[in-house]
Amino acid sequence: xxxxxxxxxxxxxxxxxxxxxxxxxxxxxxxxxxxxxxxxxxxxxxxxxxxxxxxxxxxxxxxxxxxxxxxxxxxxxxxxxxxxxxxxxxxxxxxxxxxxxxxxxxxxxxxxxxxxxxxxxxxxxxxxxxxxxxxxxxxxxxxxxxxxxxxxxxxxxxxxxxxxxxxxxxxxxxxxxxxxxxxxxxxxxxxxxxxxxxxxxxxxxxxxxxxxxxxxxxxxxxxxxxxxxxxxxxxxxxxxxxxxxxxxxxxxxxxxxxxxxxxxxxxxxxxxxxxxxxxxxxxxxxxxxxxxxxxxxxxxxxxxxxxxxxxxxxxxxxxxxxxxxxxxxxxxxxxxxxxxxxxxxxxxxxxxxxxxxxxxxxxxxxxxxxxxxxxxxxxxxxxxxxxxxxxxxxxxxxxxxx
Amino acid sequence: xxxxxxxxxxxxxxxxxxxxxxxxxxxxxxxxxxxxxxxxxxxxxxxxxxxxxxxxxxxxxxxxxxxxxxxxxxxxxxxxxxxxxxxxxxxxxxxxxxxxxxxxxx
Numbered sequence: 001x002x003x004x005x006x007x008x009x010x011x012x013x014x015x016x017x018x019x020x021x022x023x024x025x026x027x028x029x030x031x032x033x034x035x036x037x038x039x040x041x042x043x044x045x046x047x048x049x050x051x052x053x054x055x056x057x058x059x060x061x062x063x064x065x066x067x068x069x070x071x072x073x074x075x076x077x078x079x080x081x082x083x084x085x086x087x088x089x090x091x092x093x094x095x096x097x098x099x100x101x102x103x104x105x106x107x108x109x110x111x112x113x114x115x116x117x118x119x120x121x122x123x124x125x126x127x128x129x130x131x132x133x134x135x136x137x138x139x140x141x142x143x144x145x146x147x148x149x150x151x152x153x154x155x156x157x158x159x160x161x162x163x164x165x166x167x168x169x170x171x172x173x174x175x176x177x178x179x180x181x182x183x184x185x186x187x188x189x190x191x192x193x194x195x196x197x198x199x200x201x202x203x204x205x206x207x208x209x210x211x212x213x214x215x216x217x218x219x220x221x222x223x224x225x226x227x228x229x230x231x232x233x234x235x236x237x238x239x240x241x242x243x244x245x246x247x248x249x250x251x252x253x254x255x256x257x258x259x260x261x262x263x264x265x266x267x268x269x270x271x272x273x274x275x276x277x278x279x280x281x282x283x284x285x286x287x288x289x290x291x292x293x294x295x296x297x298x299x300x301x302x303x304x305x306x307x308x309x310x311x312x313x314x315x316x317x318x319x320x321x322x323x324x325x326x327x328x329x330x331x332x333x334x335x336x337x338x339x340x341x342x343x344x345x346x347x348x349x350x351x352x353x354x355x356x357x358x359x360x361x362x363x364x365x366x367x368x369x370x371x372x373x374x375x376x377x378x379x380x381x382x383x384x385x386x387x388x389x390x391x392x393x394x395x396x397x398x399x400x401x402x
Numbered sequence: 403x404x405x406x407x408x409x410x411x412x413x414x415x416x417x418x419x420x421x422x423x424x425x426x427x428x429x430x431x432x433x434x435x436x437x438x439x440x441x442x443x444x445x446x447x448x449x450x451x452x453x454x455x456x457x458x459x460x461x462x463x464x465x466x467x468x469x470x471x472x473x474x475x476x477x478x479x480x481x482x483x484x485x486x487x488x489x490x491x492x493x494x495x496x497x498x499x500x501x502x503x504x505x506x507x508x
Contacts, residue, residue, distance in 0.1 A: 044443060044445065045443065045445075059424065059428060061432075062431075062443075063431070063434075064433065064434060066434065067434055070434065292441065292442065292443070293441070296441055318447075318448075320442065320445055322445065327445075327446070327447070327469065329447055368468075368469070370446075370468075370472035370473050371472045371475060374449070374472070374473065374475075374476040375476070378476070399475070
């Protein structure tokens, strides 16, 4: 067993790794480095309840402070690593400190993708990834303000929902022909488009942003050849994995740090977990996931491997989003050419879309439909064959679907 | 501050102060009470914060909403006094609440 584990990244994966390492009986030292001034906290509420003002900051933290003391985990916050020396087995921080390790976990997460267009550095343009981002946004989030959101993905739409509730004047620009195109199927996109429009959101599809305009401070956003007056812009156009440390250390990376099913990188002493990894999915297809589930589960599996009891990671991915009174829950990953089965009527605001391949479920997208989500997730896990016509028949309860 | 008593499967009792407005799940997690995972952090998305409510307290709790009801249907070892602790908001009236944590959340 190792004697000294260093974790780079103090997010969901980092915190989980500490929990699991101690639960698995690891008694050596743990140091966790985070580049924010905060102990690990939950990111999902940032664009939802925290922005809404219904969840105060203290409630975001994943663990109380005493957890790190009791777990004998040294938290090195507001600090970041600048290099890994694989031969000497050390991590060097920007402030010059050097930390030795027997094993290293890269839980470096992802950072927002910056938009590149004229005016992108004007005051008034916001991004959303951390507590400080939301605090900055909250300071200007007032009724009547004109908010332009660039990107109709999870972040953009969750913020749009909060802003509409706060009576801001909201416009969303999405470059694709539907919202959340990377995450959900067309019928779910269509449904959420109708919901946002009904809430008063001006949703412009097939519209990329060409420029931000203003003298020092944002005054307008040009999109589709038209300038829209704006007080605030929020850019939510995806994230990029933080893999530079790994790359510089000569570890293979694709769109993320390459790991095997035990979350081991090409170096047997270096592991990676969460948004930063390029890993093999359940179906054998390599991919990168941005989710709480993947952060938690990969961190657990990395910890199992670190203490010498590896168990291959093959959990079914799951995701959720809250917008207005709607809970979107997704399990599994849909693939092109899956058979798509609709259960329930979107008009009722409670329905699910199943994706089937060769008679078993690849993925389920459920809107206010917890049993469809939960049963779907279990059936995906088990690979059970399901008759599509039964799935479509709402008179058959999900419990009896197989 | 309302006090909540968490009893684990080995009958170990832990009584902690939980601020009004927090959930029973948060009261556990923020005080390192074991037995509640709450992977989703309280979004009613994962069903890993299942608890058993002391029968004397059952009727004093706000009723389950549809989403909680359904999520519970699929949690392991569900009983008539099962609740998802992320869906119970602590109020001064719940001072003294007693809940038990299950053997497993998965």
